[in-house]
Amino acid sequence: MQKTESATALARTLERIGRACVAGVEEVGTWAAVLGEATFWTVAGRAFGQPVRMAAVFREMMDIGIRAIPIIAVMSATIGVMLAIQGIYTLRIFGAEWSVTIGIALSMTREFAPMITGILVAGRSGSALAARVGTMKINQEIDALDVMGINPVRFLVAPALIALLVMVPALTFLADVTGLLAAGLYVRSALDISLPAYWQQIFEFLNLNHLVHGLGKSFIFAVLIGLIGIVNGSSVSGGAEGVGRVTTRAVVQAISAIIVTDMFFAFVVTR
Amino acid sequence: MASPHSSPRGKAIEVEHLETQYGSRKVLKNVSLAVDDGEIMVVMGGSGSGKSTLMRAILGLQRPTAGTIRVLGEDIAGLGTRKMAALRRRFGVAFQGGALFSSMTVGDNIMLPLREHSDLDERTMEIMARIKLEVVNLAGFENLMPSELSGGMLKRAAFARAIIMDPKILFCDEPSAGLDPVVSSTIDDLILRLREAMDMTVVVVTHDLDSAFKIADRITILDEGRILFVGTPDEVRAQKNQRIQDLLNRRPPEEALDPEAYLRRLTGESPSGEPVS
Numbered sequence: 001m002q003k004t005e006s007a008t009a010l011a012r013t014l015e016r017i018g019r020a021c022v023a024g025v026e027e028v029g030t031w032a033a034v035l036g037e038a039t040f041w042t043v044a045g046r047a048f049g050q051p052v053r054m055a056a057v058f059r060e061m062m063d064i065g066i067r068a069i070p071i072i073a074v075m076s077a078t079i080g081v082m083l084a085i086q087g088i089y090t091l092r093i094f095g096a097e098w099s100v101t102i103g104i105a106l107s108m109t110r111e112f113a114p115m116i117t118g119i120l121v122a123g124r125s126g127s128a129l130a131a132r133v134g135t136m137k138i139n140q141e142i143d144a145l146d147v148m149g150i151n152p153v154r155f156l157v158a159p160a161l162i163a164l165l166v167m168v169p170a171l172t173f174l175a176d177v178t179g180l181l182a183a184g185l186y187v188r189s190a191l192d193i194s195l196p197a198y199w200q201q202i203f204e205f206l207n208l209n210h211l212v213h214g215l216g217k218s219f220i221f222a223v224l225i226g227l228i229g230i231v232n233g234s235s236v237s238g239g240a241e242g243v244g245r246v247t248t249r250a251v252v253q254a255i256s257a258i259i260v261t262d263m264f265f266a267f268v269v270t271r
Numbered sequence: 272m273a274s275p276h277s278s279p280r281g282k283a284i285e286v287e288h289l290e291t292q293y294g295s296r297k298v299l300k301n302v303s304l305a306v307d308d309g310e311i312m313v314v315m316g317g318s319g320s321g322k323s324t325l326m327r328a329i330l331g332l333q334r335p336t337a338g339t340i341r342v343l344g345e346d347i348a349g350l351g352t353r354k355m356a357a358l359r360r361r362f363g364v365a366f367q368g369g370a371l372f373s374s375m376t377v378g379d380n381i382m383l384p385l386r387e388h389s390d391l392d393e394r395t396m397e398i399m400a401r402i403k404l405e406v407v408n409l410a411g412f413e414n415l416m417p418s419e420l421s422g423g424m425l426k427r428a429a430f431a432r433a434i435i436m437d438p439k440i441l442f443c444d445e446p447s448a449g450l451d452p453v454v455s456s457t458i459d460d461l462i463l464r465l466r467e468a469m470d471m472t473v474v475v476v477t478h479d480l481d482s483a484f485k486i487a488d489r490i491t492i493l494d495e496g497r498i499l500f501v502g503t504p505d506e507v508r509a510q511k512n513q514r515i516q517d518l519l520n521r522r523p524p525e526e527a528l529d530p531e532a533y534l535r536r537l538t539g540e541s542p543s544g545e546p547v548s
């Protein structure tokens with residue numbers, strides 16, 4: 001009796017895990033389908049009489065990229081100063097505070113700039129994307145596009161994805177520059193070296209590889225933010241509340257995906 | 272009554288043995304229906320009877336589990352992306368809530384199909400949009416956002432967008448839902464006027480009896496996913512069938528129906544939840 005009960009409990013747990021796995025695989029499958037379809041329309045849309053409109057791409061770039069510049073500049077500068085303070089404090093224990101620039105150069109370009117940019121864009125644009133697609137679905141605007149013979153992936157999804165792919169690396173580069181500059185200003189006053197000398201040290205350590213490592217990751221973050229926003233938005237059900245739910249879900253999922261991907265890269269590439 | 276459209280014509284829409292289901296629950300059961308060219312067909316039924324589902328299936332927004340649907344002579348199940356898009360360009364659809372894009376002005380909403388499917392220059396598109404706005408009595412509203420329109424105006428703007436490409440078939444889902452009787456009656460007049468002016472086939476889905484009798488050439492009565500009757504408004508009025516008479520006199524059905532329907536009412540799934548007498 002006891003035994004069968006625990007056996008059924010085990011079966012139930014296994015079933016639950018199984019279901020969660022299937023749901024997870026299904027969701028990733030949907031991401032792949034959306035990515036495939038968006039790529040298809042971007043490449044072949046013109047041949048089908050439905051090109052991806054540059055005007056729409058620029059509008060998205062404005063929203064996703066240009067309007068995010070102030071917050072990304074401020075946040076990366078803050079992180080840069082924080083890195084400098086922490087680095088000098090730690091290295092002073094060994095009397096090696098002069099080597100703080102190498103730490104700043106590598107952690108900023110390889111880790112912090114792509115990460116902070118990804119998280120901020122996920123919060124600003126990933127959520128907006130989910131909310132927009134969700135609202136449009138609820139209001140039958142997606143159906144309306146379909147019956148007008150306008151493919152919603154081509155019309156809505158492809159411009160947002162293209163804009164993310166361009167703007168997230170661009171913003172990451174901006175974060176690299178402002179982060180390093182802000183750190184430099186702090187280092188200058190704390191260690192009493194000139195700014196040109198600081199930059200010279202930075203460029204001694206920093207080569208293209210480090211920059212490309214960070215920018216490459218930001219490219220992947222861009223894809224993750226876009227797909228997670230869109231797939232969550234289009235899975236909406238249950239009116240305005242549903243839109244709130246999928247928006248939150250999109251942000252949490254995107255930020256988690258960014259952090260996990262980042263860790264994976266550190267493990268595989270950096271180690 | 273001899274309707275002006277009773278002469279033998281081609282079929283705009285032919286639905287045969289259609290079945291659709293959500294999950295495991297069948298919504299449409301063996302629905303067959305033909306809509307003649309140029310007629311106004313009203314699909315009537317209580318809420319939850321499957322009217323919207325039928326319309327979504329005909330529009331190709333939802334795959335049926337069985338049956339065939341031919342629209343303008345084409346079997347929509349066999350159409351590829353490009354052919355389907357081409358066919359849909361000959362539809363106009365006014366959705367229940369209007370479904371105007373909230374990020375665009377009314378004018379841009381109406382011009383969108385032209386922008387996407389034609390090479391007309393901006394000026395010509397603007398003129399065409401203004402003509403259609405004139406038709407639906409919304410002239411001068413092209414620069415407002417959809418959120419600035421009233422319910423009746425939203426519906427009319429949705430009609431303007433639906434007819435911008437001069438469609439062969441106009442679909443309207445619940446044109447009078449959420450409108451007061453006066454405004455709703457102006458929408459009925461609009462539908463009649465559009466048919467006269469543009470010689471379209473019109474499919475209207477509604478639960479509004481007055482509206483149905485006013486505009487229909489023929490009425491299809493849908494009841495719990497089955498077709499109960501198809502005929503002219505006079506034929507519908509003359510029907511002795513108890514369910515139809517109940518519907519016409521807005522009486523709740525006499526006896527508790529089948530157990531499934533009863534269960535649905537208990538679980539609050541059916542929106543037509545009159546108390547069982």
Ligand SMILES: Nc1ncnc2c1ncn2[C@@H]1O[C@H](COP(=O)(O)OP(=O)(O)O)[C@@H](O)[C@H]1O
Nearest residue numbers: 293298316317318319320321322323324325540
């Ligand atoms: N997306 C959906 N998922 C599950 N059930 C649905 C969905 N849409 C409609 N239904 C169900 O199908 C039935 C018919 O719905 P619908 O076609 O919208 O009815 P009507 O338009 O006549 O009010 C209803 O019982 C409704 O609960």
Ligand SMILES: [Mg+2]
Nearest residue numbers: 322323324445
């Ligand atoms: Mg409906």
